Amino acid sequence: MSKISLVIHGGARKDSEFIREYRDDYKAALTEVSQLTYAILKKGKHALDAVEAAVVYMEDHILFNAGRGSAINSVGETEMEAAIMEGKELRSGAVTLLKKVKNPVSLARHILEDSKHILLGAEGALEYAKYKKVQLEYDSYFITPHQYDVFMEERDSKTEKEKENILNHGTVGAVAFDSKGNIAAATSTGGLAFNRKGRVGDACMIGIGCYANNKTCGVCSTGDGEINIRNTSAAYISMLLEHTSLSIQEACNYLIHSRNKDTTSDMGLIAIDKSGNIGISYNTELMHRAWISSERGLQVKIYEP
Amino acid sequence: MSKISLVIHGGARKDSEFIREYRDDYKAALTEVSQLTYAILKKGKHALDAVEAAVVYMEDHILFNAGRGSAINSVGETEMEAAIMEGKELRSGAVTLLKKVKNPVSLARHILEDSKHILLGAEGALEYAKYKKVQLEYDSYFITPHQYDVFMEERDSKTEKEKENILNHGTVGAVAFDSKGNIAAATSTGGLAFNRKGRVGDACMIGIGCYANNKTCGVCSTGDGEINIRNTSAAYISMLLEHTSLSIQEACNYLIHSRNKDTTSDMGLIAIDKSGNIGISYNTELMHRAWISSERGLQVKIYEP
Numbered sequence: 001m002s003k004i005s006l007v008i009h010g011g012a013r014k015d016s017e018f019i020r021e022y023r024d025d026y027k028a029a030l031t032e033v034s035q036l037t038y039a040i041l042k043k044g045k046h047a048l049d050a051v052e053a054a055v056v057y058m059e060d061h062i063l064f065n066a067g068r069g070s071a072i073n074s075v076g077e078t079e080m081e082a083a084i085m086e087g088k089e090l091r092s093g094a095v096t097l098l099k100k101v102k103n104p105v106s107l108a109r110h111i112l113e114d115s116k117h118i119l120l121g122a123e124g125a126l127e128y129a130k131y132k133k134v135q136l137e138y139d140s141y142f143i144t145p146h147q148y149d150v151f152m153e154e155r156d157s158k159t160e161k162e163k164e165n166i167l168n169h170g171t172v173g174a175v176a177f178d179s180k181g182n183i184a185a186a187t188s189t190g191g192l193a194f195n196r197k198g199r200v201g202d203a204c205m206i207g208i209g210c211y212a213n214n215k216t217c218g219v220c221s222t223g224d225g226e227i228n229i230r231n232t233s234a235a236y237i238s239m240l241l242e243h244t245s246l247s248i249q250e251a252c253n254y255l256i257h258s259r260n261k262d263t264t265s266d267m268g269l270i271a272i273d274k275s276g277n278i279g280i281s282y283n284t285e286l287m288h289r290a291w292i293s294s295e296r297g298l299q300v301k302i303y304e305p
Numbered sequence: 306m307s308k309i310s311l312v313i314h315g316g317a318r319k320d321s322e323f324i325r326e327y328r329d330d331y332k333a334a335l336t337e338v339s340q341l342t343y344a345i346l347k348k349g350k351h352a353l354d355a356v357e358a359a360v361v362y363m364e365d366h367i368l369f370n371a372g373r374g375s376a377i378n379s380v381g382e383t384e385m386e387a388a389i390m391e392g393k394e395l396r397s398g399a400v401t402l403l404k405k406v407k408n409p410v411s412l413a414r415h416i417l418e419d420s421k422h423i424l425l426g427a428e429g430a431l432e433y434a435k436y437k438k439v440q441l442e443y444d445s446y447f448i449t450p451h452q453y454d455v456f457m458e459e460r461d462s463k464t465e466k467e468k469e470n471i472l473n474h475g476t477v478g479a480v481a482f483d484s485k486g487n488i489a490a491a492t493s494t495g496g497l498a499f500n501r502k503g504r505v506g507d508a509c510m511i512g513i514g515c516y517a518n519n520k521t522c523g524v525c526s527t528g529d530g531e532i533n534i535r536n537t538s539a540a541y542i543s544m545l546l547e548h549t550s551l552s553i554q555e556a557c558n559y560l561i562h563s564r565n566k567d568t569t570s571d572m573g574l575i576a577i578d579k580s581g582n583i584g585i586s587y588n589t590e591l592m593h594r595a596w597i598s599s600e601r602g603l604q605v606k607i608y609e610p
Contacts, residue, residue, distance in 0.1 A: 120501065243545070
């Protein structure tokens with residue numbers, strides 16, 4: 001069998017009571033999504049099919065901040081975004097400021113397959129969703145009891161200034177390397193709690209939240225979107241592989257722990273290089289993550305090591 | 306006097322009857338905007354003030370596809386975007402899917418100065434504009450007779466498929482190096498004629514359409530947005546300066562004429578490195594451009610050489 005590999009994350013962030021309480025559920029979800037996604041790769045399917053399926057699973061799962069379970073912005077709404085890219089022809093699709101679409105990553109996949117554009121947002125993205133007949137849900141579908149409780153508690157207990165400084169973020173992402181050597185990456189997020197309406201983050205930006213190139217690597221970044229934008233994080237890892245002799249793990253470590261060693265912002269990266277080798281790096285208390293390849297069985301981790 | 310330098314562009318594209326007819330007006334506008342922007346730098350003001358003023362001028366000028374004179378999308382509307390970044394602290398601001406705001410780049414500047422976010426879009430961006438009390442105009446202000454004529458002629462003479470393939474793009478951009486060694490870059494665009502409502506392009510994406518870093522360079526990219534997204538063009542130039550020994554001109558040439566030598570897409574770049582040296586490169590029939598520094602007087606060009 002040709003080498004295949006897969007790495008998935010459900011966000012890099014500070015620890016919390018909620019995460020500790022649902023630790024086993026997070027592990028179970030990461031295990032299940034890895035197994036079902038890896039089975040797709042084992043059947044010889046394209047890396048794009050694998051990463052889309054992985055992200056759909058996490059969008060549907062209430063524990064992750066994407067699709068159902070999205071964060072609630074400062075006016076009590078959810079605005080979602082997602083991106084997907086494949087590394088052979090660099091085809092890409094992405095959506096932002098999206099409402100009502102059950103699986104933002106699947107709408108991004110439609111753009112990748114059929115549109116001359118890469119990123120569609122807001123009302124125009126929803127029109128495209130209707131044109132493509134993807135599944136829609138009511139706005140209330142996306143808001144889970146946990147996100148609602150967090151929103152209401154913080155709304156009523158914090159000053160406007162304190163709310164401005166809440167960086168309660170979360171992204172999901174998946175990178176896959178298929179049996180034909182194709183790399184694909186996909187990301188999705190419900191954004192930041194209390195973010196200003198209209199805020200576009202890194203998860204929908206090709207080259208920042210998500211990048212794939214069969215000549216170098218596939219990457220998903222997570223953490224504070226704005227620091228990933230300033231670093232062009234995902235493409236930066238690819239550039240390091242293109243122009244230096246760093247390995248994929250060294251490249252991920254370099255971006256986070258050397259180039260950004262003084263940052264107070266949260267950063268996390270998952271990546272797979274053109275030979276199927278996996279890299280993972282983060283500077284937060286925890287990162288929900290799982291990885292598996294034809295060389296090594298499934299690993300599921302939340303905390304260090 | 307410390308070295309200062311400035312480079313401005315008004316888009317890289319195919320030649321057209323319209324451009325030939327208004328050749329002298331384009332040259333006069335490029336001359337005037339360069340002179341007024343250079344005067345700002347000569348007064349010792351910050352590079353950010355210079356690039357914002359340059360882009361405001363081009364947004365207000367009907368010959369450029371930004372602000373007034375924006376392209377009209379497939380449903381007869383204009384949706385604008387802009388970005389601005391400074392290279393010392395990497396502060397950035399950007400807007401997309403924006404209507405009614407007379408100067409999108411100035412709204413982006415407000416985000417750079419005051420917001421924890423980087424990119425705001427659609428309705429939320431307009432709310433922020435009202436909160437910041439920036440000048441608004443009626444939708445009809447942005448549509449010029451020329452853009453309207455082009456829109457109506459193509460709407461009535463072309464098939465849907467032909468309209469899909471129109472890539473009638475245009476961006477404006479400016480990069481400045483001030484007397485204190487600060488670099489800033491800014492971009493603005495009215496998007497693509499006949500683009501799908503909701504299409505977000507490269508001009509609002511930090512690291513793609515616009516990037517500035519005092520340790521490397523400032524860059525604006527133009528041409529087909531989607532190829533710049535796939536290349537993470539602006540940050541790619543910065544990364545070449547960070548990790549290779551290429552000069553700024555060599556880096557711009559490398560990205561367009563080597564890394565993308567087989568592309569049929571339009572690409573253009575303007576850039577200034579950390580020593581104030583200017584780089585310009587493009588693969589199109591023409592690029593509206595002007596540059597000036599304390600070492601060499603004003604150059605204004607449309608065609609080669």
